[in-house]
Amino acid sequence: MIPTAFDYRRATSVAEALALLQEGGPEAKLLAGGHSLIPMMKQRLAEPGLLIDIGGLDELRGIEEQDDGDIAIGAAMTHAEIAASELLRAQAPIVAETAAAIGDAQVRNRGTIGGSLAHADPGADLPAVMVALDATIAILGPNGDRQVAAEDFFQDILTVDLEEGEIVTGVCFAPCRSAAYAKLEQRASKFALVGVAAALTLDGGSCSSARVAVTGASSHAQRLGGVEDALAGASLPDGAASAAAGAGDGLEFVNEDLHGSEGYRRAMTAVFARRAIEAAAGRG
Amino acid sequence: MSEPVPITINVNGRRRSAMVEARLLLVHYLRENLNLTGTHVGCDTSQCGACTVLLDGRSTKSCTVFAVLADGSEVQTIEGLADGDELHPLQDGFWEEHGLQCGYCTPGMIMSAANLLQENPSPSEDEIREGISGNLCRCTGYQHIVNAIQHAAERMAQS
Ligand SMILES: Cc1cc2nc3c(=O)[nH]c(=O)nc-3n(C[C@H](O)[C@H](O)[C@H](O)COP(=O)(O)OP(=O)(O)OC[C@H]3O[C@@H](n4cnc5c(N)ncnc54)[C@H](O)[C@@H]3O)c2cc1C
Ligand code: FES
Ligand code: FES
Numbered sequence: 001m002i003p004t005a006f007d008y009r010r011a012t013s014v015a016e017a018l019a020l021l022q023e024g025g026p027e028a029k030l031l032a033g034g035h036s037l038i039p040m041m042k043q044r045l046a047e048p049g050l051l052i053d054i055g056g057l058d059e060l061r062g063i064e065e066q067d068d069g070d071i072a073i074g075a076a077m078t079h080a081e082i083a084a085s086e087l088l089r090a091q092a093p094i095v096a097e098t099a100a101a102i103g104d105a106q107v108r109n110r111g112t113i114g115g116s117l118a119h120a121d122p123g124a125d126l127p128a129v130m131v132a133l134d135a136t137i138a139i140l141g142p143n144g145d146r147q148v149a150a151e152d153f154f155q156d157i158l159t160v161d162l163e164e165g166e167i168v169t170g171v172c173f174a175p176c177r178s179a180a181y182a183k184l185e186q187r188a189s190k191f192a193l194v195g196v197a198a199a200l201t202l203d204g205g206s207c208s209s210a211r212v213a214v215t216g217a218s219s220h221a222q223r224l225g226g227v228e229d230a231l232a233g234a235s236l237p238d239g240a241a242s243a244a245a246g247a248g249d250g251l252e253f254v255n256e257d258l259h260g261s262e263g264y265r266r267a268m269t270a271v272f273a274r275r276a277i278e279a280a281a282g283r284g
Numbered sequence: 285m286s287e288p289v290p291i292t293i294n295v296n297g298r299r300r301s302a303m304v305e306a307r308l309l310l311v312h313y314l315r316e317n318l319n320l321t322g323t324h325v326g327c328d329t330s331q332c333g334a335c336t337v338l339l340d341g342r343s344t345k346s347c348t349v350f351a352v353l354a355d356g357s358e359v360q361t362i363e364g365l366a367d368g369d370e371l372h373p374l375q376d377g378f379w380e381e382h383g384l385q386c387g388y389c390t391p392g393m394i395m396s397a398a399n400l401l402q403e404n405p406s407p408s409e410d411e412i413r414e415g416i417s418g419n420l421c422r423c424t425g426y427q428h429i430v431n432a433i434q435h436a437a438e439r440m441a442q443s
Contacts (some may be wrong), residue, residue, distance in 0.1 A: 003304065006286055008350070
């Protein structure tokens with residue numbers, strides 16, 4: 001399968017990428033790892049006239065602890081690099097583990113966190129984790145930079161709070177050990193049919209507060225408010241099942257395709273919410 | 285019309301330069317421009333791994349990368365694995381352990397296994413199965429492929 005012809009430019013800096021985006025207008029598209037965009041171009045579901053390669057930009061690389069203790073990941077970090085990060089394994093193991101469970105080795109060697117978040121496939125894993133961790137997405141555009149909370153960033157199927165001409169430069173979140181992600185994967189691609197991320201604040205054997213987010217089941221990654229409310233004050237792990245029981249009921253829209261009916265995905269949302277909560281509680 | 289783009293890629297230790305269309309996939313560049321037909325196209329939809337090569341040392345589905353993205357990089361294909369007449373331990377392992385039947389998946393399987401053994405020189409059976417989960421084989425049922433990779437890991441550990 002051959003995509004339609006396009007012009008190719010490899011940006012040498014973020015500033016140059018921004019300028020090229022301005023120049024190219026609606027015809028221009030960024031390319032990071034290419035593992036969502038290139039398959040779409042081959043199927044001619046995307047036909048950009050100008051491809052701006054930001055995959056190798058040093059400015060978009062790095063996994064670092066900042067002065068305030070938060071962890072920042074550059075947009076161009078690959079899933080494989082995130083999975084291998086000692087810092088993440090120690091301080092936010094949910095992020096490294098989720099990256100390690102994406103696709104296969106070849107996909108993880110190319111695909112990036114920035115691409116995954118900007119693309120916002122309804123079955124992508126990292127968006128749910130970023131919502132559960134209350135991460136901030138850093139965005140740079142022609143009018144300067146802005147920060148958006150992950151839960152506001154994801155808006156609909158393949159739709160995020162990103163204007164034409166803007167670039168996601170990275171994500172940032174507070175360290176969190178008592179968090180875990182559990183997914184029912186599509187056996188071939190490993191995308192989540194249902195994936196739930198739970199980040200808990202634990203006080204001995206009970207949960208003082210929680211953020212729980214789902215992906216795959218619905219149009220975009222979003223919080224499961226009912227589960228979060230039920231978890232507040234719950235004793236864990238015993239209370240996980242009852243807190244998670246209604247997880248799927250709270251979803252307004254549930255995907256349905258040959259891999260899973262609406263009813264199945266609703267039911268599995270509760271199952272995988274319970275598993276994520278139990279795994280997170282086990283880390284307390 | 286888009287402008288042809290100059291690229292220089294080090295392929296199996298040789299510098300290769302060309303003017304290519306930006307939409308040319310790396311797998312087509314290797315097979316059609318360089319005649320390196322050991323890299324196969326199985327699905328052309330990023331699923332099967334038959335087209336796997338090492339791009340700067342890491343396994344990559346060459347049907348999901350444009351040749352221009354590899355400009356300035358090193359690419360290793362199945363043709364670049366043997367040392368003269370001396371088979372690479374992975375090639376030897378596939379030979380000794382009957383790691384193939386039709387052979388269609390084999391070059392991609394071996395390049396994925398090379399990526400795995402680089403990161404994890406003595407993988408468990410489960411780790412091998414995870415490591416090659418991006419490569420599909422319609423013939424063997426995988427067991428002999430796993431044995432072949434174990435064989436190679438043991439031989440590489442000895443040398
Ligand atoms: C076989 C296969 C299996 C997969 N399995 C999984 C899975 O199990 N779980 C999962 O979560 N994902 C999976 N993926 C998707 C994979 O993780 C993609 O790599 C990822 O979704 C996109 O990242 P990318 O760097 O490849 O982005 P690209 O394909 O380069 O870009 C995707 C989109 O994001 C835009 N973009 C890229 N970077 C930026 C940026 N910094 N700022 C603004 N916009 C940007 C691009 O313009 C494009 O529209 C799979 C992909 C394949 C091919
Ligand atoms: S041909 Fe590239 S993954 Fe199948
Ligand atoms: S040996 Fe035939 S596909 Fe693997």
